[in-house]
Amino acid sequence: MAGVPELMVLRLLKDREMYGYEIVQAIRGQTREVVQLSEGVVYPVLHGLEKDGALKSQRREVGGRSRVYYSLTARGLRRLFDLTDSWTELTGAIQAVLKGASHARTI
Amino acid sequence: MAGVPELMVLRLLKDREMYGYEIVQAIRGQTREVVQLSEGVVYPVLHGLEKDGALKSQRREVGGRSRVYYSLTARGLRRLFDLTDSWTELTGAIQAVLKGASHARTI
DNA sequence: GAATCATACCTAGGATAACAAGGTATCATA
DNA sequence: TATGATACCTTGTTATCCTAGGTATGATTC
Numbered sequence: 001m002a003g004v005p006e007l008m009v010l011r012l013l014k015d016r017e018m019y020g021y022e023i024v025q026a027i028r029g030q031t032r033e034v035v036q037l038s039e040g041v042v043y044p045v046l047h048g049l050e051k052d053g054a055l056k057s058q059r060r061e062v063g064g065r066s067r068v069y070y071s072l073t074a075r076g077l078r079r080l081f082d083l084t085d086s087w088t089e090l091t092g093a094i095q096a097v098l099k100g101a102s103h104a105r106t107i
Numbered sequence: 108m109a110g111v112p113e114l115m116v117l118r119l120l121k122d123r124e125m126y127g128y129e130i131v132q133a134i135r136g137q138t139r140e141v142v143q144l145s146e147g148v149v150y151p152v153l154h155g156l157e158k159d160g161a162l163k164s165q166r167r168e169v170g171g172r173s174r175v176y177y178s179l180t181a182r183g184l185r186r187l188f189d190l191t192d193s194w195t196e197l198t199g200a201i202q203a204v205l206k207g208a209s210h211a212r213t214i
Numbered sequence: 215g216a217a218t219c220a221t222a223c224c225t226a227g228g229a230t231a232a233c234a235a236g237g238t239a240t241c242a243t244a
Numbered sequence: 245t246a247t248g249a250t251a252c253c254t255t256g257t258t259a260t261c262c263t264a265g266g267t268a269t270g271a272t273t274c
Contacts, residue, residue, distance in 0.1 A: 002232090002260055008204050015207070021222050031200035040262060043224065064270065065222060084205065091198055093138035097115050098191065100122070109231055109261090128251050148232060150253065171241065172251060 005037055005045050010080040017071035020046055046070055054079050112144050112152050117187040124178040127153055153177055161186050
């Protein structure tokens with residue numbers, strides 16, 4: 001039932017490379033504050049994904065700021081697809097229960 | 108991000124009273140095996156909800172089997188509404204990110 | 215020029231939900 | 245008679261997530 005932070009991070013990085021702090025703000029903004037993943041959640045996720053070869057990072061200096069930019073690897077893209085599928089299947093299944101038992105068996 | 112088992116249990120009990128083992132099977136069936144909550148998950152949830160006054164239980168003998176039937180209280184119904192709202196809001200927010208950044212700010 | 219806020223990185227530690235794995239007992243079936 | 249299905253339960257572990265803290269720079273405000 002877990003893995004949502006990882007899924008969101010991967011999805012954001014699919015469009016363009018981003019740095020950690022930026023990702024935290026983007027999630028806040030795009031969900032209208034509904035999802036507020038702290039840095040304490042996002043950074044470990046980024047480190048874990050990079051360790052697994054799903055991301056690659058590059059430190060860059062921008063306006064006197066040191067940023068670590070992350071981008072998706074092929075493996076990361078694959079992982080994004082897998083997680084998205086799982087998520088869709090899971091929420092669909094839960095939704096079926098929430099709507100009511102009538103849709104139970106089409107067999 | 109947690110509380111899905113609780114939500115599903117409450118939703119099933121909204122329609123009719125059920126016993127624990129039955130709930131485990133119902134979740135398996137209605138989600139077509141996608142969600143397979145074990146008894147080790149469902150029973151503690153039932154006990155917790157009853158302790159909080161969201162459920163009331165009644166032990167009954169049926170065909171030589173001892174079953175504990177649970178039904179929703181007013182408080183449990185309230186809790187179901189709240190959890191459903193949270194779940195809808197959360198999945199909607201995540202979906203917005205998964206679909207892409209274009210829907211970010213309508214302001 | 216001092217203090218505060220925003221930016222930008224990081225980690226250690228704790229809470230807790232979810233699960234696996236076990237245990238008991240009865241009834242039906244093979 | 246042995247296995248599987250029914251029906252209840254708890255203990256202990258794990259993984260995830262979050263809180264809370266720490267550092268440092270630049271911008272803004274007072």
